[in-house]
Amino acid sequence: MPFGAHLLPGGNIRFRLWAPAVRQVELILEQDDGKKTILPMHSLADGWFQIETSPPQAQPGTFYHYRLDDALDIPDPASRANPQDIHGPSQVVDATAFIWQDDAWQGRPWHEAVIYELHLGTFTSAGTFAAALQHLDYLVELGITAIELMPVADFPGARNWGYDGVLLFAPDHSYGTPEDLKTLVQAAHARGLMVLLDVVYNHFGPEGNYLHAYAPQFFSDRHHTPWGAAINFDGKDSRTVRDFFIHNALYWLEEYHFDGLRLDAVHAIADNSRPDIVIELAAAVQAGPGSTRQVHLILENDANIASYLQQGTLAAQWNDDCHHALHLLLTGESDGYYADYADQPTRHLARCLAEGFAFQGEPSAFRAGQLRGEPSRHLPLSAFINFTQTHDQIGNRAYGERMARLAPEKSLQVALAILLLAPSPPMLFMGEEFAAATPFQFFCDFQGELASTVTEGRRREFSGFRAFTDPAALASIPDPNDLATFEGCKLDWDCLNQSRHQAWLEYYQGLLALRRTQIMPHLPGIHGGAGFELIGATGLIVRWGLGDGTQLTLLTNLGDEPMEGPLHLDGAPLYLSQVDLSGFLSAGRMPPWCAAWFIKETQL
Structure with a gap:
């Protein structure tokens, strides 16, 4: 990396910092005896400062920081480890030490992707990389093929969702050491599991970001984000900024052997250059680690920019459209962005299953009539990740309720039969497979005025909802900074000893086994543009041609009333949500809340 502390052959260490807004930088090395060595760094061109040390001045394990203009001590923005949290010194790490x-x-x-999103701090009671390793065999037995870790980059305090990271190269110390994370990835690979990492390239967190003090060129005065200053990807001096994030992506993929990255909220990245940072980063990944092994890049993009997904360097996008339509059908909730799907939720869902996005350039009432999305019918359905739950969709609720508490059991089971067997890659959120009773709420560990601002802002978000017009109800929303909020979100694995939770687990296992054996082998080469028919307001038929010509058909009724219609069955039954459902369908009748899958393989 051109950034940070780099161990050279022979034991020397090169320290580099881009600090174009200061006159001088000193390297402060903390010795084992408590003494500090102060070394002036050499000023290079274009705002760079550098120094090379030799043993025993610095070595792996040495703590260090930079002193700016004799006034401010800062951690390394490219720190590989910061065990004393974001305001403390960085630590030299030998990137080659792990075998x-x-x-x-x-x-x-x-x-083959079946994704399992998890938050390391709440996935286990210990909340560490090492503790997560203990559940890898469980995930394999469940039918998972890819773990997606919520962001691990160093954040303020001891607990956070991860989207407030400020030291983007340092795994947060509360989860363990860099070696612990590498051990987790390696153990996952030994079991055939991919490991994906969520990364945030649209903003830095609100505490501990010292870049403004010495490299304000990192930020744009022309663009803004909902979370603070926008990153400067297209203004003066943006080349170094772009390189910082591209090297961060390569770092996680190469140094930690991750199998892919999920790029958070790329719709909040403002970049008018061509190619923009998303395309340039993806190209660098494919030319680097992606040239020797399979590496997958995933987007979160509320703008539904389908053209990103046809570049050939980006694998897929989280499909919020599919979630929103299905959530409305399951719960009846139509507040906020769900209002866009309230007119024809079954049609919106059908379009997602068959064509990718529901909004492919149509106006969004929730966005004041703004046109949203681009045509996606031509894209392979593997480019759209579908789900009923994510950290966002649960955690952004006032109380963090999961779907098992919001939807009737029978209806939810039908929805899962649709998503887990449809051609698009499915994603689960940790604990949903056993109907976890624990919520997943918004939590953080800020201090002082920032903590009060976050707590008040969290409650203000819900003040416009009818359920929170009463001040007492508003005050009942959990405080994100309260340790109890975080502790209450940890998964209760002991509940698997109860029959109800075990039954849910077996249901998920059965569907994923069906996907693995009967559907997955036919998926390579799948294209887009499946056909769908609507039957009344809640009936739906979707027909896919899979990669090898196999025909897959879904018939479903997502309503509380039976549906009559011409149902042309073709193929062998693959899944029936009710024992006697085939007889109903042959008579042209779909009972309430049912799903039936049929498969017709190509005769060679």
């Missing part, structure tokens, strides 16, 4: 044993691992093809 990898996954040389034979080449990743998995994208059509």
